[in-house]
Amino acid sequence: MYRYDEFDHAFVTSRVAQFRDQVARRLAGDLTEDQFKPLRLQNGLYLQLHAYMLRIAIPYGVLSSRQLRQLAMIARTWDRGFGHFTTRQNIQLNWTKLEDAPAMLAALAEVEMHCIQTSGNCIRNTTADPYAGVAPDEIEDPRVWAEVIRQWSSIHPEFLFLPRKFKIALTGAAEDRAAIAFHDIGLRMVKGRGDNAGQIGFQVFVGGGQGRTPYVALLLNDFLPREHLLSFLEAAMRVYNLHGRRDNIYKARIKILVNALGADEFRRQVMAEWAKIEKPSIDLPAEEYQRIAKYFAPLQLATLPNDDAAVAKRRASDAGFARWLRNNVMAHKVAGYRIVNISFKEPGKVPGDASSAQMEAVAALAEQYGHDEIRVTYQQNLVLPTVALKDVVAVYDALVENGLATGNTELITDIIACPGLDYCSLANARAIPVAQAIALRFANPAVVDDIGPLRLNISGCINACGHHHSGNIGILGVDKKGTEHYQITLGGSPKDDAEIGGILGPSFPAEEVPDAIETIVGVYKAGRTSASETFLAAYRRMGAKPFKEALYGAPKPAAQRIPEGV
């Protein structure tokens, strides 16, 4: 992984010192809250429902064991001994004290971490495929470019005060595991065709996002030679910075601009801006690319057999292990190795919450069996990207001891949930208890396996931090005359077939949501053509009608309908 150079160290250390001074001045009364608030937000410190919340950046979701241990220590020393992994591949601590924040930032800096640009109208943490560098379907490791973007976008003088926040995601693989279609800019590494044959470049998508106005990103550039990534991004950002709306926070994201102008006009403006840019002054020199790429050089892995007798024996004798192996352990690009997904979605637990002890357990596993590498997924889980197949049983046993061996990756209980009204001052409704109730309803792993792949996402408000728009089943918490209600959407997808879910009908009170989900699943199971037809495929074939009828009853004949307005 990337290691800070002298500039990085000096910069982060100086920011800690600045913030320590700013906090002292605030506590002494030399700064008002109006003066201080933007400063604390620039250091990731929010004031939430019950306390301050510290949002810590995890660049493209990549952590070392040392860093994860330090996060555990920080959570235990200054917070309440747990953290919450987010859909931005970051981690949040929910019980930070202002007076402790400078010490926490200093502890983060010791392990090359910080909270800079985790808030504000700037380019936020770039997210990436959590299987980067190890996926069999990968064209090129996107972490190198994610790091390039991190360096380019960090304190970029032109882009620290954009019309609104800006999120970039990228993947280097055939399968989109980074939800690039739901980002302000989504990047996919592709092999060139025709005149570009033999080259690797980027497909660039723009204007995706969730929130109150969800859009699937539009194609901006079908093939961008990779060496021009930064100048092209600079051009796109300049067009947005110039024309993005600053008069209305709800219309300030780039998706609004792109869809107001249309993809063709937005593209024309970006290409015109790009033509004006002196590219060598911005694009990364080849030698600098090579320098950064060395940090992400493939591991030198000894060749190992691609089957293991101990694993086969355990699989045959232990249904829990067999399920976990089938659902959480994925193919690795090197024979004899596997990608291990660690679920933080045990039914009944808070999705994405990790105790300090669990963080330390994963750090130890990464050290012992995982080449010191950990990834955070936007689904709020962790990944050990490189584990020898022969070590998989030992990893599983350790995960069982720590309550982390639930075999439910991308199944109905692998629920994405935002903090909701239990923590967040923006929320209208609680998300976590609803997620817990649904997961407990589907706690039987055999039932979950039978349902098959199904993304269920919950947000506690229209800001959609829980990605409800892209859930195969999405749940949105709303305030209905002072009570929490939940609107259900079906048919969303965050992947290559990205789609925004459609609202099924009137909302439900919290206690009725698990029944509603069970009804929806029942319609799917009754209607699927075979066990291999996924929920999403079946929904797309069947349409919303049978699901609506099951939940709300068949529509009344026209003669029985009450005229509108009566």
Add this chain to the structure above:
Amino acid sequence: MAKPFSPQVVTANRLRVGDVVYLSADDAWVHDIARAIVARDAQQLAALEAQAERAVASQLVVGVYAIDVDENGGAAKPLSVKEHIRASGGPTI
């Protein structure tokens, strides 16, 4: 006709720690909403808010605002779900 005044209390977060507090007697800020001073008319509320602003100016609290409460049965209780969760001192999970 003017809307009848709803009983309200003044809440904030303590600056140093961030915990939820309510304005109580003797300029104290307390965790228990039942101990908060209830404003029963606009004049009382304005006086409480002025008192709270002094606490802001002296770096005691931040993010001051008033919330509607229900006094039926004695002690003040928040009306909204959000304020009920805030008053409970932590998440409901």
